[in-house]
Amino acid sequence: MTYLAKSPWIIHYDATSCNGCDIEVLACLTPMYDVERFGVINTGNPKHADIFLITGSVNEQNIKVVENIYNQMPNPKVVVAIGICATSGGIFRECYNVLGGVDKVIPVDVYVPGCAARPEAIIDGVVKAIGVLEQKHTQMKKGAAVS
Amino acid sequence: MIEEQKTIEISPSDLVVKVRDMFVEQYRLVQIGATKLPDRIEINYSFDKNYQFINFRLILMDDKVEIPSVSGVYWNALFYENEIHDLFGLNIKGIVLDFKGTFYETKEKFAFASCPPKVEPIVRVKEKGKLNEQ
């Protein structure tokens, strides 16, 4: 597991999700699953966030929004693609306006499949993301020490 | 059928007049939707009052025809009309708030303007003891 001293903060953006995964992300924060007890907070501001949860595939109009949110997040940052649509396009991959998975636009670290992804799976994905976050953090520190 | 659904064919020239009549009779504009068929385009204007469903149908033979906007009568029609313009590439004149093609930004412009190639239903005919596909 991880040895990061602080809880990660999360930002969530709905690309072209059907809402199914979105409400499951929100359900993670509510009394049944309640990740807030570990200090994980869903923030609305990309500049406060460590982990970017993205649901749904990317389309023509929201590429800019997704890139914009990703670029505004401070390093180190981790992207988690939630649901099968964010992973590969899912049932909608043949639609004319769907480009496919989120990895076509920004680098994705953790994939959480499922339609809709269950809250347990989402929490698992986030725990995995914390591991990646820690790796990136150590790498960054090493890089800073060398230069 | 669970409910009666009346469809009346109208021409572009009496569209606005007919729709105004519905407005005066306090019908609610339910939806406007276009359908691209191999030989024609249909636009359905649906109205409802006390669960009575009435549908006006505009039949266009080509997509260059100018269609008058009904958004001057029903204000909410502007959303449907902008949608039809962006997805079907139809020419709707005089929308009260014209997004000029930016309502939906799609990868493919006017995605619904083309019709899929017509697939003939496969008829299986038994001939001389073996199955042939025609």
Next chain:
Amino acid sequence: MSNRTIIPFGPQHPVLPEPIHLDLVMEDETVVEAIPRIGWVHRGLEKLVEKKDFLEMTYVAERICGICSFIHGLTYCHGIEQIMNIEVPIRAHYLRTLWSEFSRIHSHLLWLGLVADAFGFESLFMHSWRIREKVLDIIEATTGGRVIFGSAKVGGTRRDIDNDMLKRILIQVTEIDKEMKEISQTFLNDFSVQQRLKDVGILSKADANMLGAVGPMLRASGVNQDMRKLNYAAYGQINWEPVIAQEGDCYARVQVRVGELFQASDIIRQVIEKIPEGPVDVKVTGMPQGEFFARTEQPRGEVIYYLKGNGTKNLERMRVRTPTFANIPAITKVLPGIQLADVPMMLLTIDPCISCTER
């Protein structure tokens, strides 16, 4: 004269679970004009009818929206059944009614939570979602899915619920009812809640009708209209009346939705009492030829599926007009004149479902 500024609202905004954009033209703290823009969730799934056959499209229809998923599937199946003249078994009609009402409860609880969050009542949000989880448990036990049910099917339903389970549901619904009463007391009678909701964003009866508003938005303005009165599924055999309120403000919309929570649990009780034995589906043969406008009532209001088949396995057109699309004109007319701080809450009172809207 004061200065006018334009405040961009969305697409990514803390209060919005989904992307919608509003250009708010402000004069000091008051909204003068609101121009909506959509398209961030547009997938173009109506065009999928050319690639998938009419039976597969049921699953696409269910994934138009993850909150009213089941009713989307139901409406699609209802439309196809009307075109093809399929007689659906009565038990399947009752099961469809049961699942429709469970999705209404879960959707309304979700919305009540979000609106509580919008006016800053965090614990009320948590309580609403806590109760919602109990509803989801029942849904999961009967269908296997939490948000996407996958239970609608042309010609009936894909699953049956046995009588033991129905009895257990009855007990659980009574418990849920008790907890819903508790939170509804706060929603309707709490002083600070009323301060935020009363007399905000009034939509008159005439406006609601002429702007094409649907669902709780329309009924909160005193119009008695509920598409369940068209008697699809088993609604014709059940005693119920649409919930309406007169004032047309945010408080009235909360009132209507709270009323519908208890109405839904009452319908569920009647369904369990009256459900007959029998098969739950019939075999579907042939291809759809003809057209039909299927209309049903979702938690957010009337949804319309226009289906047109030409005798092949692929439909010629599927056009979906969802409730939020019909409510956007009303919200853009109501926004001018209110304070900036009330905008998020106003926007939430139509219960926006953007993935529905843009399909």
